[in-house]
Amino acid sequence: MASYFDEHDCEPTNPEEQYRQNALLELARSLMQGLDIDSGSFDLSDWDQRLPPPAAKAVVQSLPVVIISPEQADKALKCPVCLLEFEEQETVREMPCKHLFHTGCIMPWLSKTNSCPLCRLELPTDNPDYEEFKKDKVRFLFNVIIISVIHSLYSSVTPYEYTRVFSVFVCFYRNGEGKENTD
Numbered sequence: 001m002a003s004y005f006d007e008h009d010c011e012p013t014n015p016e017e018q019y020r021q022n023a024l025l026e027l028a029r030s031l032m033q034g035l036d037i038d039s040g041s042f043d044l045s046d047w048d049q050r051l052p053p054p055a056a057k058a059v060v061q062s063l064p065v066v067i068i069s070p071e072q073a074d075k076a077l078k079c080p081v082c083l084l085e086f087e088e089q090e091t092v093r094e095m096p097c098k099h100l101f102h103t104g105c106i107m108p109w110l111s112k113t114n115s116c117p118l119c120r121l122e123l124p125t126d127n128p129d130y131e132e133f134k135k136d137k138v139r140f141l142f143n144v145i146i147i148s149v150i151h152s153l154y155s156s157v158t159p160y161e162y163t164r165v166f167s168v169f170v171c172f173y174r175n176g177e178g179k180e181n182t183d
Contacts, residue, residue, distance in 0.1 A: 053130050055114040055123040060107065064094045080118045081105035097121040 068077070073088035079102045086092060092100045093107075099118045101109075106117075115122045125131060 051112075052114050052122070053125045053127040054112055055110040056126045059123050060110045063106075065091050065103075066094045066100060067091055068100075079105050081109065095121065096123070 068086045068088055068090045070088050073086060077086050077100065078084060079086065079092070080099065081101055082105050084102070086100065086102075091103070093103050094100055095106070095116045097116050097119050099116055101117075109117055110123070114125045122134070
């Protein structure tokens, strides 16, 4: 493995710097390999160009039915789709995000897309490709966050502290991703 300084064609300003840079590079590489994602080939544009699939039928059917209470009716709450006020004792559907909708408004919506029309919280779908895309997107974002943390740590810790932080990241990554520790 080439060192950070060899890869970037530069010289360290002090010996601690070289150790820290090499440790950062090693951590970044191990994270990239462990995530099984080649960030260069990860393409969000495929699903970004298409509408998400409908919500899973079983999930839609299991949305809780809520009866509008007198307190809710007094607040003049409205269905975000049709903008009509909810009436006392009216039955409505509650999304996981706690937004309320008339059944006749939310059911057609969820038969076309998988998200709350108000906050865009996504429900599961019956489309395995889309579900895999969502998992890949989360893994990719996790990778970006970890790399950002590594870069911010670079200038703020001693080599000893960095070694400790590195071991914590490796343990967190292996346990957080549900991967077995093969060491």
